[in-house]
Amino acid sequence: MGRWLYTGLLHLIMPFAVMRLFVRSRKNPAYKQRIRERFGCFPKTALSGQAVIWIHSVSLGETLASELMVREMMSMYPHHRFLITTMTPTGSDCVKKLYGNTVDHYYLPYDLPLALKRFFHRFSPKLAVIVETELWPNMLHQCRSFHVPVILVNARLSERSAKGYKKISRLTREMLDNVTMVACQHQADSERFQSLGLAEGKCCVTGSIKFDLTVGDAVIEAGKQLRGRWESGLEHPARIWIAASTHEGEDEVILSVFQSLKERFTDLLLVLVPRHPERFDSVFHLCLKKGLSVVRHSQGSVASPETQVILGDTMGEMLTFYGASDIAFVGGSLVATGGHNILEPAVLGLPVLTGPHVFNFQAISQSLQQAGGMLQVDNQQKLEDALSQMLSDTQQFSAMGKKARAFVHANQGALQKLLQLVQKTLQEDKAS
Template sequence: MRYLYTLAMFLVTPLLVLRLLARGVRSRPYHHRWPERFGLFDAPGFSGSLWVHAVSVGEVNAAEPMIKALRRDYPNAPLVITTVTPTGTARVHQLFGDSVFHVYLPYDLPFAVRGFLKRIRPRLALIVETEIWPNLYFACRRRGIPLMIVNARLSERSLRGYKPMRGLARSALRCVRLIAAQSRTDAARYRLLGADPERITVTGNMKFDMPIPEGAVAEGAAMRNHWGPRRPVWMAASTHEGEELAVLEAHLQVLKRLPDALLLLAPRHPERFRIVEHAVRSLGFTCATRSNDEVPSPSHQVFVIDAMGQLIPFFAATEVAFVGGSLVPIGGHNVLEPAALSVPVVVGPHTFNFEEITHSLIQQGGAERVTGADRLGPDVLKLLFDTSKRARMGQAAQQVFERERGAVQRIMQLIDTMLQE
């Protein structure tokens, strides 16, 4: 089955290249650094590196505290970080600059994987969350490179997606030395997929250990003073195509009752920044953007955050946060950033990527779920009018966040043991 898989990878590679070309039309960084996708780049000239793979922005943010712990505990070990998307790349550079070696993960083709591993020469591979690449995993086992899946999660949807190639996935997972799962549910799904139960442990979610940037709360307070400290403000973060229109319709409902309300709107992908801004203006809202205006003025009704990695200060400045990817079947995004700042959270019906965290927040009273787009406006309005409920929800959300911390410390203990072996 692995030979069939490899043949299929070779056959679809032209389609992958065409996809890069198509995505590059909207986001030019997709046109850059193509040779890396095939394992071709200048060797950095080191060996014994610690390699962390994080697909995109969300995984990079999740891995941030672990990467900082690796830099602290192993200052002499070269650190390699791979991503798949340009937005993930930009986040790596924003967080770590030149202190790490960044390269794109190659396609799962045998020659590309060989070239990649030959150049970075890792002593340990740490795969963040859900990335099962059979040729890469088998190559690590052949070369004696210990492989860990950290912050491992596996949604019910992903488990079903692996069903046609479950035998191959099971063989690939047997190459993994240890799976550090986010939850008991994730651990159970990895067992169902064929991972060795003795190599699975539950360590919690590293996203609970994310640091709040120094000065973020003060920056949020300064923004509130700029646009009016008593002004009702809500935020729609990490929105996808099909959600912005629903959010803007909800904001129209909010404005009917609260004419001075402000919406902070943060699209998930940079290639959609201009599209969303155009949609906001075409619907007649007075609009400002992060790139042009820095912060909204009291006259603006919608502020488009067209920048990556800058949401925390805006979460600190808002009263209610809707987290996107949940009104459409994307699976939701990180609800912990607003929770860490004691901000009430609103999500849609589709949160399977963060199901346990979201369930915990809702159960403890720190978040609410809307049943569909038509309920977003009324539910946000209720929260904006109810100061005491917002305070209770914010406190509950922050307590859930604090209670679940400690995953990075547990994972670092496992890494230390593995490196000593």
């Protein structure tokens, strides 16, 4: 498939894409707001006449992962204006919460030539930094047309995704030709990119910037205070199990495991944090349907002696939730979503549990398991067995937590490599 055929097909399905926004807006009204931006229509005053560095992080996870990199770049280039684009309302909210008015934020337009031309005419970025692997044929073509160097940072490419790209090899090769540099998380990612046609000189392995996350004293203290607030209404101190970033199909499993464990470990408290805010209400009602006593964190409720589940129904507090917990299960892994960031609980010294589907973090997951900081379970029964063993042997999960933290610290350093790459790319572009 060539780019022109792809573009023609994209125009044909565009009405359905817009319809999908309105369907999703039933659960999250933000999806039907700012639709003009998705077609390249921006305020006339948007960044007019300023040197712009553009960073694209598709949603919440990428936005959080790139925060330290963005802040370091802002310090390095104080005379540039930073534009951050996302594709989802949760990503948008995260940008606003993290940076306020110190950056500009808009939705990235759909991959339509005219919409993207309006985007590039309006902002004229000096550099495009794309977080992870967000490859859009027309976007990358316009980067080349407007002489904008493109760096993919923290890039990863699973074996499954590589097979998909090979099915559209002509289009994939054209996209990769328009990329200046791909900074991969692992050697396996680099090899897969090169197998798709990326020139060896355009590929380097920097590691993952997710290892470079910093947990300040304020986060640790916030976790302690939150735990104290939760336990203040309980008769005895609790052991807290957090199930984080869960998806539909996982909550039922988590709650069933919890109910079984609660019969043996009466001091166990579950913190359940759905991945998507539009599911907060449905998960709350699921807890009630199962006969569990649940309080919503968003309402500031204090746990009572009867409380069994705390629903983490807010955004941007995951590190605080982890800091208040003892054992972490990271969701998106019991269903075929590919898993989520396992390093956040690890850096806080929590033993980590996941399901079998961790292809988004395959190499990191394998390494963390080998380091002794993580267990991967195949199903509901094995999850219950693993938790039962941990809760019966506090020394085991304490040792796992220490190994998890040590693993993260041992693998830090990707951020400085990426900053050097950004600096080199900007210098070379200026010289040319």
